[in-house]
């Protein structure tokens with residue numbers, strides 16, 4: 001571990017409270033008591049093939065059973081359930097309808113202007129079949145990539161499932177990304193079609209999704225894209241290119257509702273989802289059919305344990321992995337009623353979430369620490385105005401949760417009746433990896449607790465040795481699991497090097513490096529300490545500092561840029577950029593705003609720096625490396641500590657202190 005990284009994992013948490021599952025909680029859950037968890041964990045560890053093989057046969061429908069559970073003969077390229085044939089949309093729809101549960105509500109959708117749609121499994125099944133047939137009409141066949149750039153409307157879930165039905169992998173691009181970011185992703189994945197909407201409602205604005213698609217495709221800059229399917233959502237005026245664009249409402253309703261699911265090989269691609277890493281452009285994380293389906297299904301079932309009459313709500317956007325696994329695939333594969341909400345909390349509507357919970361009598365609520373911290377700051381008088389007594393389980397995801405926010409969530413939202421599940425995982429892991437099982441695991445505020453059965457997590461140092469209790473180190477996963485990403489789209493070498501062979505002393509051993517620092521306490525509980533690479537986490541959104549730096553440098557006035565995260569009370573981290581200008585350019589307030597807007601344009605508003613500091617030069621080592629550790633301290637307004645002897649020009653530091 002280098003000094004940059006170790007500096008990040010020095011913090012020692014002093015949290016000693018433990019909450020055992022209460023008697024009533026214990027009785028409510030299928031996985032009851034710590035012993036039961038231990039049994040499952042030990043079984044999965046001692047005979048993983050049997051554990052996963054049995055689970056796959058029990059939990060999923062197979063057109064043809066698999067002949068092997070895990071093929072790890074060519075690490076890190078895993079094959080799970082080889083020889084088997086299944087279909088994710090079948091597992092999410094057909095089987096529930098066939099089992100007589102077609103009239104059960106699959107999705108309760110609430111639009112930002114307040115409209116409500118309740119879609120049964122039967123209706124969802126029909127819509128997905130029609131959409132799947134429509135995609136075929138557009139020339140999409142098995143293996144073709146379809147991009148989605150959509151607001152949070154049911155058509156987003158329908159389109160994902162329709163793709164899965166015909167074996168066309170989807171690539172969902174978050175609607176908050178810019179046309180530039182969309183173009184990069186369309187070209188990287190060679191998408192054949194884009195599914196979008198005229199626009200979307202976001203906060204108090206209407207966003208122009210179709211216009212962004214038009215810009216991304218302008219001047220034949222994405223030659224692979226042949227058609228654009230457009231959902232009418234906002235009714236705003238848009239341009240229409242008849243040889244390329246087609247309205248959803250003109251194409252889908254006339255399609256046949258009969259579309260037999262494609263029998264997919266276990267390892268056929270289900271989707272590609274782009275995520276930020278420490279180097280270069282975002283990478284396309286590839287997930288495949290059976291393993292991903294099983295992992296989303298099982299983790300959802302183990303952790304949320306949703307009853308037949310219960311209502312579950314995850315507040316993520318389908319543009320992120322949390323939306324994929326825990327709004328769409330996990331809940332639907334389990335035949336659960338999942339809520340999809342187009343809105344986001346904001347000052348003009350501070351009680352929106354609690355209002356939704358009250359009106360829909362939501363039982364399980366899954367959100368991000370950043371949202372909880374914002375609610376906490378706004379004060380308990382707002383949630384106290386609502387009836388939240390339907391809640392029985394609360395979850396968090398996306399970033400570390402501070403113990404204060406954890407306790408507030410438990411007391412103010414959960415009225416001390418709901419266990420809290422702090423779930424650690426990543427786009428790459430497909431589903432939750434470290435989390436309490438609410439009926440089994442005693443919780444500690446701020447700890448994601450223990451790995452799920454089948455997950456062998458550890459904290460190691462740069463020599464590849466497990467570190468002692470309470471020591472910081474790298475969080476790693478030591479054996480493959482069904483939901484693991486299979487490769488980086490178009491770049492298997494990057495997959496190998498960045499994830500499985502990153503820790504040089506154990507090259508060849510194939511240990512999955514998550515990019516996070518962590519510590520285990522005396523009970524073996526994991527305390528995640530955040531990224532140790534150049535990834536920053538702003539409100540639970542992952543951004544690569546390199547990506548933002550490239551965006552800045554692409555502006556004509558900028559010579560060099562360095563971006564760091566600064567601890568932020570609400571967002572977790574905020575973006576601070578240090579920028580040096582070309583010698584003939586003047587720093588000004590106008591240019592500062594222009595640069596912020598430029599980053600929004602290049603990536604999306606989530607990447608807009610909160611602060612930009614102009615400087616003549618960046619602090620560098622003699623070998624030319626930017627010393628980010630110093631910049632992080634400066635951005636946080638701290639004393640610059642530690643070794644600065646490698647700094648080339650000490651005067652630079654004084655200049656940067658503003």
Ligand code: 7RM
Nearest residue numbers: 397398399400422423424425426427528542
């Ligand atoms: C699901 C998701 C992944 C990164 C990961 C961590 C951070 C996520 C937690 C967490 C502490 C958690 N996917 N992270 N969950 N840190 N406790 N419970 O967020 O690919 O977008 O981000 O998020 O740093 O590496 S992601």
